[in-house]
Amino acid sequence: MRVETLGQTEPRLAIVGAIHGDEPCGVHAIEQLLDEQPAVTKAVKCITVNERALDQNVRYTETDLNRSFPGDPDAETYEERLAAELLEELQGCLTLSMHSTQSDERPFAIVDTIDSLAIGICPFLSMQGVIETGNLIGQTLVHHTPVIEVECGLQGTDQAAVNAARLVKEFLTITGALSDVSVEQHRVPTYRLRERIPKYRTGDCDVLVRNFEPVLAGTPYASMNDRMLVAEDRFYPVLMSETGYERQLGYAAERTGTLG
Numbered sequence: 001m002r003v004e005t006l007g008q009t010e011p012r013l014a015i016v017g018a019i020h021g022d023e024p025c026g027v028h029a030i031e032q033l034l035d036e037q038p039a040v041t042k043a044v045k046c047i048t049v050n051e052r053a054l055d056q057n058v059r060y061t062e063t064d065l066n067r068s069f070p071g072d073p074d075a076e077t078y079e080e081r082l083a084a085e086l087l088e089e090l091q092g093c094l095t096l097s098m099h100s101t102q103s104d105e106r107p108f109a110i111v112d113t114i115d116s117l118a119i120g121i122c123p124f125l126s127m128q129g130v131i132e133t134g135n136l137i138g139q140t141l142v143h144h145t146p147v148i149e150v151e152c153g154l155q156g157t158d159q160a161a162v163n164a165a166r167l168v169k170e171f172l173t174i175t176g177a178l179s180d181v182s183v184e185q186h187r188v189p190t191y192r193l194r195e196r197i198p199k200y201r202t203g204d205c206d207v208l209v210r211n212f213e214p215v216l217a218g219t220p221y222a223s224m225n226d227r228m229l230v231a232e233d234r235f236y237p238v239l240m241s242e243t244g245y246e247r248q249l250g251y252a253a254e255r256t257g258t259l260g
């Protein structure tokens, strides 16, 4: 894990990249920020987390880090030890953690619940939605520290890296660390995960709908091994893709409101 601090004071802000090693956008954003060395009025910890997985361009080496929190310094697997090390490093910090996805090119945020943090920050980040996970996605970072997790765009694309750099600047502006960037407030729809949409581990599947757009009851939304999946009731697909997860297509969510 590589930790560098921008600014002189005790950091109360952190930006995090490469919790998943095959999602390099956050690392590009961190490198860009460290190259530019902008004058910050609050110190910022910049953390590249899973360097081992990053070097191999894999999501993780032993266990999925973002399902391994809170971790344990004496655990057998590398990622479980790394989870504990990261939480220690993030103590006392408000954090932006950057990911990328196979589901959608437009940035969105993932939070534990819509709390004052999400309400205060998300409308100032360029994003198309905020997803509340509840407890449907395992032991991720959002359950253990004050963090906004952002999916910056499609995995491995230049656009995701550009988006990540912009989200970092917006985050550091709204939290008062940068003062020479202007941010606009947007209206951001919120969604809550309702259920997983499972998939067969082998065979063909096709997602037939677009993430964040409502699927009406009776509409076919995916095909798996030539079998059509039809919506029983209305839902919003989120994090849906053919290849993003091994055992699921994504999630069915509900619209819950709008921030900003």
Ligand SMILES: [Zn+2]
Pocket: 019, 020, 023, 066, 099, 100
């Ligand atoms: Zn990720």
